Amino acid sequence: MLDQRDRTLLDLLQQDASLPITDLAEHTALSVSACWRRVKRMEEEGLISRRVALVDRRKANVPTTVFVGVRTARHSMDWLESFRSAIADIPEIVEAYRMTGEIDYLLRLIVPDVQAYDAVYKQLISRLDFTDISSFIAMEELKFTTAIPTRYA
Template structure:
């Protein structure tokens, strides 16, 4: 039986999405619980898979990765072996931070972070050496207007 999230669970998830290092006492106070029941709820959220991991978000500018490139890929290859080769190729390229199979005009979309255009060209060369692609189109982000790792919780069961 699927257990649903209540308003306290949603509040905890919202707070933890903002700062996963929020002390338990602060979380408990914010959701009007004592620390032990609050701790149990957070543990339950982990056990049930609502919290999958905790990470540190690194400032891309500080580590010289100020250029974001969205790479649209179209292919005429739709075989499982080709897709596995493509996945394996992308897995070896750390500059690719997101990778999606799409519906519509584009088959795959990648988000790449690099210091400059020359570094992107190196990524592009590694990509095309790994698999046959019909069309690769690159769009360079001019300005990051919104970036968040927090997901909306209004739809959660």
Template sequence: MDRIDQKILDLLQGDATLPIAEVAEQVGLSTAPCWRRIKKLEDDGVIQRRVALVDRRKVNVPMTLFVSVRTTRHALEWVDDFRRMIADIPEIVEVWRLTGDVDYLLRIVVPDIDAYDAVYKRMIDRVELADVSSAIAMEELKYTTAVPTGYIAKTRG
């Protein structure tokens, strides 16, 4: 990847609906070579998929909670059950396995605390958890799906 690929990625991360002709113009290519670069980025898995980002407030899930989970079980069977549980609960939108005192960090979006309580009950009904600690986000200061592209190794001219 080179600086042109980086520019393409930056543009598409900002708006994946940009016409190829516009992307090509902004990166200094004609349409066909630009399309080939985008296709290669997709084929190589750099661009994983293109999605619509939904305003969670407009679809009535304005509350974000960060839920720290600790477990005393680390058997593969438990992990498989945990993975199935998080896949089955759409309110759980992100899950990270961590080092340190907390085993997993979940980001959950819901309409209100009652909805979170229902999610919590579905979770503990499905898997054994040693400790669950929830924090309600008060204000979103920054949210982006774009990753920095400044670290891309320059391998082409």
């Protein structure tokens, strides 16, 4: 069970994982060693799964976000594993979800432009059969965060 100091630490680290332990300790009114132990415990328990650098998509020349809804007539474990394998080595696919409702899978792609998306589309259809693939190009990013709410932890 997390207390308010743990939640504060998580909030701070989600905003900037490079914050020195001394700054984290100061913001949580903990000693440096107590703060370090809390962060270490959350890492060991898997609550903090990793620390990463967030790259500016525009500066990395991948400003276009495409959401792709995938439908398939096959709902076997073999097909699912083939699909998982097909998308695993396509770096433009940054998120993938198995869904309920009208679509079976939802993908989020980050690409430089529509031509790059088309190349990914062709990779996918060359590997597997689909009933339908529907693409939705994001016009404007209204909100983006990697931070999860900590009030439920």
